[in-house]
Amino acid sequence: MSSDLLRVESVSKRFGPVQALSEVSFSVGNGEIVGVAGENGAGKSTLIKILAGIYHADHGAAYLDGKPYAPRDSNVAVRAGLAVFHQEIPVCPHLSITANIFLGSKMPTKYFMPDWRTMEARCVELYRVLLDEDVNPRAVVREVSAAERQLALLVRVLSRDAKLIILDEPTTALTPPEVARLFRVIRNLREKGISFIFVSHMLEELIDLSDRIVVLRDGKHIGTLVREEFALDVLSRMIAGRTLTPPARMMANSSKQQVVLSVNNLGVKGHFSDVSFSLRAGEILGVAGLTGSGRSVLLRSLFGLHPVESGEVTLNNRRVRIRSPYDAIKQGVGYVPEDRKTMGLFPHQDIKTNVCMARTAQRADLSSKNNSGMRRDAALMKEELSIKFRDEDDPIGALSGGNQQKVLLSRWLLLEPTIILMNEPTRGVDVGAKKEIYDLLFTLTARGFSFIITSPAIEELLITSDRVLVMNRGRVRSIFNRAEATKEAVIHAATT
Amino acid sequence: MQRLPDSGYIDKAATRDTSVTVRGLKGAWSRAFLVRDFGIGIVAVLIGLVFSLTSPVFLSAYNLLNLLRQTSELGMVAMAMTILIIAGEFDLSVGAIYAVAGVVTGLVAKHLGIEMWAAAGCGLISALILGLLNGLLVTTTKINSFIATLSTMMVYRGIAMVLSQGQPISSFLVEPEFFDIMGRGKGFGTIPVPIFWMAGWGVLLFFLLHRTAFGVKVYATGDNAEAATLAGIKITRVKRIGFVLTSLAAGLAGLVSLGYLKTITPTQGTGLELEAIAAAVIGGTSMAGGVGSIVGTFIGTFIMAEVRTGLVLLGTDAYIQDAFVGLVIALAVIINIKLTERGRTKS
Numbered sequence: 001m002s003s004d005l006l007r008v009e010s011v012s013k014r015f016g017p018v019q020a021l022s023e024v025s026f027s028v029g030n031g032e033i034v035g036v037a038g039e040n041g042a043g044k045s046t047l048i049k050i051l052a053g054i055y056h057a058d059h060g061a062a063y064l065d066g067k068p069y070a071p072r073d074s075n076v077a078v079r080a081g082l083a084v085f086h087q088e089i090p091v092c093p094h095l096s097i098t099a100n101i102f103l104g105s106k107m108p109t110k111y112f113m114p115d116w117r118t119m120e121a122r123c124v125e126l127y128r129v130l131l132d133e134d135v136n137p138r139a140v141v142r143e144v145s146a147a148e149r150q151l152a153l154l155v156r157v158l159s160r161d162a163k164l165i166i167l168d169e170p171t172t173a174l175t176p177p178e179v180a181r182l183f184r185v186i187r188n189l190r191e192k193g194i195s196f197i198f199v200s201h202m203l204e205e206l207i208d209l210s211d212r213i214v215v216l217r218d219g220k221h222i223g224t225l226v227r228e229e230f231a232l233d234v235l236s237r238m239i240a241g242r243t244l245t246p247p248a249r250m251m252a253n254s255s256k257q258q259v260v261l262s263v264n265n266l267g268v269k270g271h272f273s274d275v276s277f278s279l280r281a282g283e284i285l286g287v288a289g290l291t292g293s294g295r296s297v298l299l300r301s302l303f304g305l306h307p308v309e310s311g312e313v314t315l316n317n318r319r320v321r322i323r324s325p326y327d328a329i330k331q332g333v334g335y336v337p338e339d340r341k342t343m344g345l346f347p348h349q350d351i352k353t354n355v356c357m358a359r360t361a362q363r364a365d366l367s368s369k370n371n372s373g374m375r376r377d378a379a380l381m382k383e384e385l386s387i388k389f390r391d392e393d394d395p396i397g398a399l400s401g402g403n404q405q406k407v408l409l410s411r412w413l414l415l416e417p418t419i420i421l422m423n424e425p426t427r428g429v430d431v432g433a434k435k436e437i438y439d440l441l442f443t444l445t446a447r448g449f450s451f452i453i454t455s456p457a458i459e460e461l462l463i464t465s466d467r468v469l470v471m472n473r474g475r476v477r478s479i480f481n482r483a484e485a486t487k488e489a490v491i492h493a494a495t496t
Numbered sequence: 497m498q499r500l501p502d503s504g505y506i507d508k509a510a511t512r513d514t515s516v517t518v519r520g521l522k523g524a525w526s527r528a529f530l531v532r533d534f535g536i537g538i539v540a541v542l543i544g545l546v547f548s549l550t551s552p553v554f555l556s557a558y559n560l561l562n563l564l565r566q567t568s569e570l571g572m573v574a575m576a577m578t579i580l581i582i583a584g585e586f587d588l589s590v591g592a593i594y595a596v597a598g599v600v601t602g603l604v605a606k607h608l609g610i611e612m613w614a615a616a617g618c619g620l621i622s623a624l625i626l627g628l629l630n631g632l633l634v635t636t637t638k639i640n641s642f643i644a645t646l647s648t649m650m651v652y653r654g655i656a657m658v659l660s661q662g663q664p665i666s667s668f669l670v671e672p673e674f675f676d677i678m679g680r681g682k683g684f685g686t687i688p689v690p691i692f693w694m695a696g697w698g699v700l701l702f703f704l705l706h707r708t709a710f711g712v713k714v715y716a717t718g719d720n721a722e723a724a725t726l727a728g729i730k731i732t733r734v735k736r737i738g739f740v741l742t743s744l745a746a747g748l749a750g751l752v753s754l755g756y757l758k759t760i761t762p763t764q765g766t767g768l769e770l771e772a773i774a775a776a777v778i779g780g781t782s783m784a785g786g787v788g789s790i791v792g793t794f795i796g797t798f799i800m801a802e803v804r805t806g807l808v809l810l811g812t813d814a815y816i817q818d819a820f821v822g823l824v825i826a827l828a829v830i831i832n833i834k835l836t837e838r839g840r841t842k843s
Contacts, residue, residue, distance in 0.1 A: 303726075329728040337726055344726070346719040348786040357716055361728035365710035365737075411727065 005030045005195050006051075006069070006164055011060030013046055013219075020046040023060070024221045026214045028164065033186065033196040035210030037203065037239055043219040044199050048166055051197075052084045053077035064164070083157035084166045091149055093142035098123045100141055101156045126155050130192075131185050147178035151185065158194070165189075166197045171205060183209050203235050215239055257281040260418050260450055263302075266311035271297040272474040275311070279419065279452065282445045286465030287454040288490050293471040295454045296338070299421045302452070303335040304328045316418055329358060334412030336405070338423035344408045345396055351407065352378035352392040358411045381410035385440060402433025409440070413449075420444075422453045426460060438464055458490050470494050533792040536780055539828050540795050540802065547806035554809055561687060567801035568694035569594075569749035571794060573768060574775035575701050576745035578793040580738040581776055582705070583731075584718035584785035585634060585641040587739060589626070590746040590772060592652035594765035597623040597750035599656045602665035602760045612674035616754075620747045626652055627743020631736035649769065656762040666759035678755020690752050697748065701741070702790040714738065718785025775800055778828045799828055 004027040013021040021043045028034045038044050049055040051062070053071030062069045064080055071077035077084075091100050098120050108115045108122075120137040127135040131151060141149055150170060157165060167186075171179045186196060186209065200206050206213055207230045215222045215238045222238050257280040267273035272294030279285050289295035300306050302313070304322040313320055315331050322328045325335065337343035346354055352374040353360075359377075360369075378392040387406045389399055399407065405425070412420050425441075426434045441451060441464060455461055461468050468485045470477045470493040477493045548555040573590050580586055601619030605612050630648055634641045675681075681689045705711040716724040717731045724731050746765075754760055779796030781788030803824045807817045 305726075324730075325726055326728045326730055335726060337723075342720070343722050346716055346723060346786070348719050348782075349715055353712060353715075357712070357724075357727040357729075360709050360712045361716075361724075363709040365708065365713070367709045369707050369709055369712055 003030065004028060004063075005032075005065060007063040008051075009061050009063075011047070011050060011057045011062065013043075013050060013055060013058050019219050021050070021057075021219045024216070024219075025060075026221060026224065028195050028197060030195060031190050031193045033190055033198055033209055033211050035206040035213040036197060036199045036216065037206055037213055037235060038216035039239060042216040042239075044216055045168070046219075047216070048084060048168055048197075048199060051077070051082060051166065078157075078160070078162075081161055081163035082166070083160075083162040083164070085150070085153065085168055085170050091141050091153065094140065096138050096140055097135060097144070097148075097152045098137040100152055101126070101159060123155070126159055127151075130155060130158050130189065132188055133185070145178070147174050147182060150174075150182060154185065154189075158189070162194070164195045164197065166199070168199045169201065170198075171200065171202065179205070203232055203239075207232070207235065257283070260316055262314045264312050264314070266298075266301070266313065267309045268294075268297055268301045268306045269309045271301075271306065272471065273310070275471075275476050277469055277476065277479060279450050281418075281448050281450055283467070284441060284445055284451045284453060284465045286461030286468040286485075287452060287471060288458055288461050288468055289454075289471030289477075289494050291456065293494065294474045295471040296423060298471065299335070299423055299452060299454055302328070302419075303333060303421055326361070329362060329415065329417070332415075332418035334358070334415065334417040334420040336408045336412070336420065336422040336425065338427055340401070340404050340408060340428070345404060347395075347397060349396065350393050351389055351396055351399070354396045354407055355381055355392075355410050356414060359414050362415070377414055378410075381407075381413065384413070385410055386436070400429075400433070402429040402436065405429055405433070405437060406440070409437075413444070417449070419450045419452065422451060424455045424457075425453055425464075426455075458487055461485075462487060462490070472496075533780065533789055533795060535831070536778065536792055536795050536799075536828065539831050540799050543799060543802050543806070543824070547802065547809065551806070551809040554806060557686075559805065559809070561691065563801045563805045564691045564694070564798075565688040566805070567797050568688075568690035569752055570768065570771055570775065570800075571694045571797040572697045572745045572749045572752075573742070574772040574793050574797050575698050575790050576742040577769075577772045578776045578779070578781050578788050578790060579701065579705055579714055580735075580742045581773070581781050581783065582718045582785060582788045583714045583735055583738045584721060585735055585738060586645070586773060586783075587627075587630060587742045588642065588645040588769045589630060589649035589652050590742060591765035591768035592649045592656060593623050593626050593743050593746040594750040594753070594768055595656040595760075595762055596626060596652050596659075597747035598754045598760040598764065599660045599665065599762055601751065601754060602668070603659060605668055606665065612668070612671045616674070616678075616751050619751060620744070623743045623747025623750070624740060627740040627746075628736065630743065631739030634739070635732040635735050653762075653766075660760070660762040662762060664759055664761045668758065675755045675758055679752050680756055680758075690756060693748065693752050697745065698790060698794060704741075705790055710734075710737070715786055718787075720786070771800065774825050778825055796828070799824065 006028040008027065009025050010023040011021055011025070012019070012023055024043070024047065026034070036044055036047065046055060050057050051071075053074045053076055056070070064082070069080060071080060071082075092103065095103070098116065101123055102119050108118045110118070123137040124135060127133050131154065133151065135151075139148070141152065144152075154165070170182065174182065190196065198206065198210055211227060213225045213230070213235065215225070215235070217239065225235065225238075259278045260281050262278040264276050265273075266275045275294075275298060277285070287295045287298060297306055301308055302322065304324040304327050307323075313322065315333070320327075320331050322331060322333070328335070341347075346357065349357075352371075355378040356374045375392045381387060382389060382392075385406045387399075387403050387410065389403065396404065396407065409420070426437055429437065445451065453461065453464055462485055465485070466482055468480045468490055470480070470490055472494055480489060480493075544555065553559055573594070577587060577590065597619040600622045601615045604610055604618045605615035608615075610618075626648070630641075630645055633639065633648065634644045637644070677689065678693075679690055683689060683692055705714060713724070713729050713734050716727065716729055717734045721731055746768075750760075750765070753764065775796040776788060776793045777783065777796070778799055779788070779792030779794070781793060800821060803821050804817060807820055812820075
């Protein structure tokens, strides 16, 4: 055991009522790649942040090279030889690759000026020795690809004697060939004795690259797989903890319900064309597809956020033209965006204002703000959707992710729209809240609300939707009903 | 389609948890800091006390009324600017609009021989048009409002200079009631009329921002423009109205100035824009948008006037007064932030 580079022993961390990590132990050997798998909220990022010195563990200990390791802040962690790659890579975009690599450290100088020639030469050498790659040291970082940027960052940390590199979802912005290249570089570095912790949602990538995989669920270390045990189904079962069974949902006589929305040959230039489908009262339609297939733009265009080029939309038996969100809302469409923070919430306004915002937006400018009415509506929504908050006047930031999501949903319910569009309805909410939101959707459909949901998580669509529409390169590839919609069928339709 | 039982979602009676936990006096004190504008109010009172210790005249009714009269033009502009800043934009051209409104009024009255009130109407309309231009420029081109209104500030100032040929306009035909009502008269025997104009305008804006749906839209637009759009708020419209309101305030202030001084200089109002922004910021308005209040800005204006008047009464060197005002701006903002933070963490 003493030959391990990093040893983590029963580390725990609690945030208020949430036990983010409990008693997690694992180790990373020299020249080993350890994968970390788990759902959102399983504790992966908490673990990374503790190792990087951003959070501090409540209990437990860690040892780096046999010495106790409890970094006070991220600088201490870096000095100890640990580097973290985030989803968003911090670089100075207007400077050259060389500058980004040497910035902050002791630069070689000549007559008190930075000695760029020496640095560029050393940059090229570093690339060759460490990565076995060629580089244009003068290329401006803003103009190179995401993959090049990552390599520059790798070189940067390696030139500072990093021994353990944590890769946090490093492939999200990369194309498949770029991923292959990154993996080749990582394997090369492993041969040189550098260790990696590799965190990813992509199970195939975890299996491809890792020597061992640590699985976290609800903050607990569920188990560790070694290479011989790697298999997609084993891994996904360990991550999910159970095979998710679709909740029993009465879909009786839904086909007898009237059609509330029909879309004919809809097209948005550069995104999709010839999209046709219909939606019945009380129905949930899932829209699946890869990133860039047009599924997200489809929802946004129905809400007036993208100018429609061709086709027609019929809502409640009336032909409508939706040019702006204001129009859409007037016609009875609501939209819950994928990113609560940047697209949904008003951080400095209180809960009641956030709940009632869509209705306030529809009211005449000079009509009364009506604080007591807003309070009453917020309290009503609190009860209807079991949103957990203390007072309607509290700031919105006091709510958890799941409750904030309910606030965004309640914003539309107050207007009683015909259709609610939801883009990634459970992004960034924990497992319990996820189930609550699904149950809520089912209750609401029973009352006649219709939903169109899109999400990159196919399981989510399979669980919630009555039918699944699959987009593929800007076209509708197929529409499955509940019986036909299996994960394999959807993936097949989305990718071929 | 009968979707919801009863008369729908909204009308159903709701039970609100009204149980209030009993907290001590200390709790009440720290909760008070959560009340909007409490912190900055304390700062204003403290500054007043300090000056009254050094100069007994400071707290006299005469001095306070005089102080309010002097600051009334700034107050009107700053309160309107607050709405614009909350909506996420601001306007550097207010000082120039203030001048244009006065110059247009003066020229129309003198050279076209129209009566004073109609001329004032022309002045106000010109201000309104300039404000609308600002709004259109910023919302259609999406130029940062700092740059956009910096350029219109110079253009509008140029208009004032060209129209007046750089000369002050004065010696109007005698029409005393205009000057009395706009600036020189006194209400209830003692209160200068500019104070009434500021109070009336302030109350109007207060209701607009804090009691109407428009006010909520203003906060939403500045707090998160994208979320506001997705909630169905027409943010362009909100911002344009903000620009027009601000220019209207500048025009009105220009008329009050004309009423009081009976003369117009095309260079008047230079620096008014920065003082208005400073007053709003002292009053707790966030330059990032989404946060602020009319009362806070009024207190902010008041604090700046307090310091200027106090320093005059102390007999300080006139040259150092601006430096002091600058210091007070920084101090007031720091104290306000600290007090609000304390109130928030304690509750």
